[in-house]
Amino acid sequence: MRKDEPMPQQPDITLVTPTAPIAVATHGGRAKCLQRLVRLDLPVPRTVVLSFDTVLEIANGQMPDAGMILSQFEPGVLLCVRPSSEDPDWGGPGAMMNVGMSAERRDALAATLGEEEATRLYLRFVQSYAVHVARLDPDEFEETEAAPDVALAAALRAYEDEMETPFPQDPAEQLAGVLRSMARAWQGTTARLLRQAKGAPADAGLGLIVQQMALGQGDCGSGVMQLASSETGLEQITGRYLGRSQGREALGGASDVLYLERDPRGPSLEEALPEAFEVLKQHSALMRHRLREEMQVEFTIQNGEVFILDGVRVPRSNRAGVRIAVRLAEDGIIPREEAVCRVEPRALAELLHRQVAPGAERDVLGRGVAASPGAATGMVVFTASAAQAAAARGEACILVRRETSPEDIRGMHAASAVLTERGGMSSHAAVIGRGLGVPCVVGASELRFQTRRKQLIARDGRVVRDGDTITIDGSTGEVLAGAPRLIEPVLDDAFRKLLGWADEVRDIKVRANADTPEDAETARMFEADGIGLCRTEHMFVEADRLTVMREMIFADTTEERRDALDLLLPMQRDDFRDLFRIMAGKPVCIRLLDPPLHEFLPTNRVDQQALAEALDRPLSEVTRRVEELTEYNPMLGMRGVRLGIALPEIYDMQARAIFEATIAQDGGEPVVPEIMIPLVTAKREVELVKTRVDAVAAEVRTRTGADFDYKLGVMVETPRAALRAGDIAPYCAFMSFGTNDLTQMTYGLSRDDAGRFMSAYVQQGVFPEDPFHTLDRDGVGELLTIAAERGRRAAPDIVLSICGEHGGSPESIEFCREAGFDYVSCSPFRVPIARLAAAQLALKPKIV
């Protein structure tokens, strides 16, 4: 024998007993579960399991002696063969029942089951064997109206015609055929790709389960029972029972199916077989308790006796998942920590937003990027002002724009959902949409946007006009015609309880990005630990303020500029006072003005004309100023601290507004404001701004006689700021990483322009993930690590955090915990997800 040939192994064919060596990793989850049921002394029919290795050998042509398997069972029984993979989500071939059926068996069964029933069983076996094992044309073996004996004869004839051999009568030959067919199906390319898409490894194994079938006289049948609702997770006995059925046939909708519990809608198992029902309930409860999970129980009743054939996790909606986990913990079955770990954080997103009802018809007009989750229905409007008008009339509307800009914010607030032609996951519309919790589909270039003519052309040519009703599904990226049924979001007690438990173990803070009082209210509702990023630019785009802001931009002298800013001061102060009141003692981090000034100026002729009139200046001057301020690469232009240094009066005003609002807090625990300088690249920038902010604080203290505290820090958004963190940190109480911009600059890639090729890039595997979606640990992450390490060395007490889109994702939270950051900050609507993810990460090393 050559050295590199594998040793021929003994096939691993194991009878399921309490002590047999069966494991999920070698025999699959179903096999292990059956062994657990056996250990619980539940009435499980005799079962034999084949290990992954054995099944793989079968697929490769090494069939073990099927007779040996049969020898584990009483002669003459019928067998059922089912798959058992490591994870039930990975799929697998369908079950094969009634293996062992033959003319001889049919005749024998006719005595107990009756002629017709016995013939029908044989017929069904021939049909499924022909199609699934012999791979014959399913059309030849369809169910017919013919009597069972006529149909059986036809099926046997068809089999023999096609296979040029009679239908196998030897149970061992049948069993071998079934095992080989299931083993090979698992190795098929499609099956492999499907399970790999669900996260299965390339070499995922399949176990097979051979179980004796229960077939009896009289009160025989099968069914499925579970003790909790798949929809809500509430306690509720659900399932069906069907006499003279096998497997899951009871769920097939036959007319003589029984409810389980007594039910006004029809007859029930409880009434028909009260003792069996009671036993079944006890078995189910025992399984729930001892398997520590809500189980869906597959059972048969044979002559009044209950057999448990299989148990699987109750399938569940995300909402039910939360409640099931909480109820198991409340019933003392699992510890709270485990309940916290049982819910996938991202699954919470669905609970926070309306959804298109699972069964509703979807008339798809076109698709785009699913940029902000949730669904909403409304009439189409094409301008922000039309959206505001609709909202004023109390009408739901969908704001449709080529792309959005800060001028559209009021309209986005007013709209039920937003749809744009351009942009990707990180476009303005997407970021703001997620922040507001407004469903949003962006980059919907399948549709043609004729915004001037106020219409959309669907991909099939249908025309959607201003005022027509459509539905945006921000969770799938679909634009739907009309108003499919939606289901409401739920923040029920189970949700709150689970997150409360999560908070008990969580060891990193979760703040919210919140720009407005509405955002702050949402942040409170989701119990954020504070505001991690308040973007002040949104405060300048409300109608009355925008005009003053523009006056400021057009000011010819420092005095004129200061006059305009003086008008903005009280408005800003009120903004901050509102935020402080809502956040009541929790920290609030305010970013000084960041965007380039041209974002505040109108881009089209009509609005420029209006502005010229408002400012009482010639139109030519307005257009010239707009042109002057236009930038080649606004992302890399005159913004952030550069603006603060060029026009220091702006930051002076903002600092004054913050301090005056701080003083104006009445009662309760006061907020200590945090002032954040954006787009820093060098120490000296921080030094200059800090000097002025400190001077403003001194001035306010002197003038008012009031004392107050504040913190000053920077947003680290440029690679250079990260590299120079050691210089910068000594001037800062905190450094917060703006990973959106940092990702843009590290990749040299604008999030607004990336949409054009990002999906192709990810599909081709050029990037493993969209770095605007999942933090790029290797590149951007290294800059974060460098900055954290250097910043801490220079200023050991510095507070570190990330804000920006990545803040809420579990991967980023994991990164931040490992790096020892103090908090993450994310959209208010992602706060619950982040709280849960953080808790799971804290628990991970304890559980494993």
Place this chain on the structure above:
Amino acid sequence: MRKDEPMPQQPDITLVTPTAPIAVATHGGRAKCLQRLVRLDLPVPRTVVLSFDTVLEIANGQMPDAGMILSQFEPGVLLCVRPSSEDPDWGGPGAMMNVGMSAERRDALAATLGEEEATRLYLRFVQSYAVHVARLDPDEFEETEAAPDVALAAALRAYEDEMETPFPQDPAEQLAGVLRSMARAWQGTTARLLRQAKGAPADAGLGLIVQQMALGQGDCGSGVMQLASSETGLEQITGRYLGRSQGREALGGASDVLYLERDPRGPSLEEALPEAFEVLKQHSALMRHRLREEMQVEFTIQNGEVFILDGVRVPRSNRAGVRIAVRLAEDGIIPREEAVCRVEPRALAELLHRQVAPGAERDVLGRGVAASPGAATGMVVFTASAAQAAAARGEACILVRRETSPEDIRGMHAASAVLTERGGMSSHAAVIGRGLGVPCVVGASELRFQTRRKQLIARDGRVVRDGDTITIDGSTGEVLAGAPRLIEPVLDDAFRKLLGWADEVRDIKVRANADTPEDAETARMFEADGIGLCRTEHMFVEADRLTVMREMIFADTTEERRDALDLLLPMQRDDFRDLFRIMAGKPVCIRLLDPPLHEFLPTNRVDQQALAEALDRPLSEVTRRVEELTEYNPMLGMRGVRLGIALPEIYDMQARAIFEATIAQDGGEPVVPEIMIPLVTAKREVELVKTRVDAVAAEVRTRTGADFDYKLGVMVETPRAALRAGDIAPYCAFMSFGTNDLTQMTYGLSRDDAGRFMSAYVQQGVFPEDPFHTLDRDGVGELLTIAAERGRRAAPDIVLSICGEHGGSPESIEFCREAGFDYVSCSPFRVPIARLAAAQLALKPKIV
């Protein structure tokens, strides 16, 4: 005495003798030079020097005993006091002559010099003492038409009126006043700022020199002699002599001044005092030889005897500087290495371009950024095509644009100079201008550009119309009216010799960025070691190609795209063949297409209309495509390798053109082409492009049966590529750092938009330098170091270099040498500068 009070020091007043302790660092350069002259046994009048410390104490009010100084001289002599700073460029107070002059001395001198001359001497001393020491109103002490004795009486009276004390008659009092006045002048704020601007440290010291004056009867006078021309550096005795004059009066333009050598223009010292002339020539030659420098000698002749009062470095033009250094080396006075080190690399820039003649009148219309050095005169044109038309007619023209784009390149080639309204040192116009060696002024917002009306409005309101003649001075940033006199560039034998010597010691290669055959010719002329960056996009904007390129962009299918590219292939191949021929065996690094496609499309309606006609497509389709391709931040968009992956046919075509051109080389040493992938961020990008390029190479080899070699590498322009260099390097033969883009991304700052605030930022000290001008060692530099280290660890033989604007600057070369890079690449016109700078850096540790 308190401990922290400084020890009172003995004043350091030293007689200049061969062995006296005099050093440049303590007494200044002039003092040290005089000691050297004494050591050479030259006839230097008795001289005493005061150290920096002593002069500082004088400024602080601690005057040493002036009598002690006087005691070093014979009684009754007149003294001259001159400054002696560490570096002559740092300035200093003017010399004071005739200290010790008084009524009594006047009377004594009248006997030897005559009444009038003696009176005149006294008068001049009173005048300069009153103005420079007593700080009286200069108007009161102007030269008058009056007879000397009348003027003297008036001056003495004016002094006494103002000072309320008679003019001091005691030489010690006079000397003390002069020393105090000069010491304090050095500490004045203006003087301090002026010298700091020239690089002097804050505590730069001043020494003072007190020298006995030569005053005699008969053939007495003074003058200045040098043995080389300040203009050309050629051997030529220059200078003047004036009888009965002092100091440098001979250079003042008096009518009875003498030439030194026999001269057809007038009488000479050689004729008047042949022996003294001969002695003077010998002294000058001795000084040149022993002081190892061309010296300007200040001398007096007293009764036929020559005295050497002072020697300073011959002032020199940059051109003369080169020749002087070369001649000193050729004469064996200094080693070649020292000659190489004596020329400031940046000074060469002036030699490579025409300049406005130093004395020419400058009628300034407005100023902008001096973006590409040199001066040019021509008629104003406002479009690239007008520039080409003018060039076709053989007329020099200045291309005036708001800003330039790749479409303007042909026009820029055709123009003598370029002027733009927008942009900074790194704008398109500036970069291309420097590359082409075309003088360029950008960001000239002092002027109003009315390009549609085809006129410029000067800052004083004058109108410059299409066709008017102006001059652009790209070295100063000035736009001048008319045609001031220009002087020609010189690449003379001295220049070539010096750079040849530089190459002998240089240990880092210098390549040129060259896109066209013209650029390559320039690179050869300046003896570049190869082409480090050939940007292929410039090859697509020539009229005939642009149309095909646009067809490619509008192609609906891969086949259509490939058809268009097939038309471009032979043109590209010819481009490369030309480059290879010109570079004859030197390496040529070709960057694959980099800019976003929209740069190739017209932006205005008229051109779009024309394009629609040319492509036979509706205008709406053209505008839609232009709109679709428009980007928010083109710098961070769909460009570089992203384009190469999205539309792989483009790089396929370019690779094919490169390989076919490689094969087509006939005779001579063949060029091994280097193919560079732009804007890389991840390993997989390189892998994908490399696979296709290798496949194209295999295809060309199979089809032609010819073999050839090539190298593939990447341009590292994104921070991420630098951080991930370890992953990327194994796929690359070389990595070249594109420091322009890397700086933009590291700072989050677009070079096109930075102009708006960069000068203010540098002035405020926010950034010590414009990082687009001087490589930012702390931020960008660290990324380079990280990448080099990781790249080398993964691929020890990898070739490292920088290309881009920083490539030619001495600071970057220093950085690259330290980091062990293989070459730098820069504009062809900077190659000589880089060669010299690199040589100096190689010599630095040896010389010190």
